[in-house]
Amino acid sequence: MSRNDFGDVNAHTAQFADQIINTTVEPGVDQCIAGNALLDQRAYDEAMISFASALRTQATDPSLNLSFALALMKGARPSRVSRATLDRVARHLDTASTLPAALVLQELINEDYTSRWRTRQLVPPGVAEAISRIDPTSAERILTHVRVEDSAIWAALASARGWIR
DSSP, rough: OEEEETTTTTEEOOOOOOOOOOOOOOOOOOOHHHHHHHHHHHOOHHHHHHHHHHTOOTTTTTHHHHHHHHHHTTTGGGGOOOOOHHHHHHHHHHHTTTOOOOOOHHHHHHHHHHTTGGGGGSHHHHHHHHHHHHHHHHHHHHHHOOOHHHHHHHHHHHHHHHHHO
């Protein structure tokens, strides 16, 4: 903390963070598009700000909730994410439940978080069917931002997208 004297004005300054993130959003910018661009750049905190702004007016949009859930994961394995964060992710995935990607991501999270991948070799039929219907962009985002390469579900999704043979 430093003390600065400016004539009649005394001021104390302190730096509490090494990075300051602008939490304001620009008017006229589609925050969903901006958030997805930030997500693709792995700028997770900034993406969450954009998605949160978009959710104020589009709270039930399945694609927006799926993207926000991915940003909440911050590129980490589910088993390394707090239970509180996973609960938030699950709420957004519930809202996005009409999308095959939401089921795939939720099952991938469950598989990794509970370490079921150690014993399960087969992908459950409902998840395999969802993998066959998932849109390419969502599949790529799940594979990129939730890397659980030793998971049967992740491997099946990666194989379907041509990431592994």
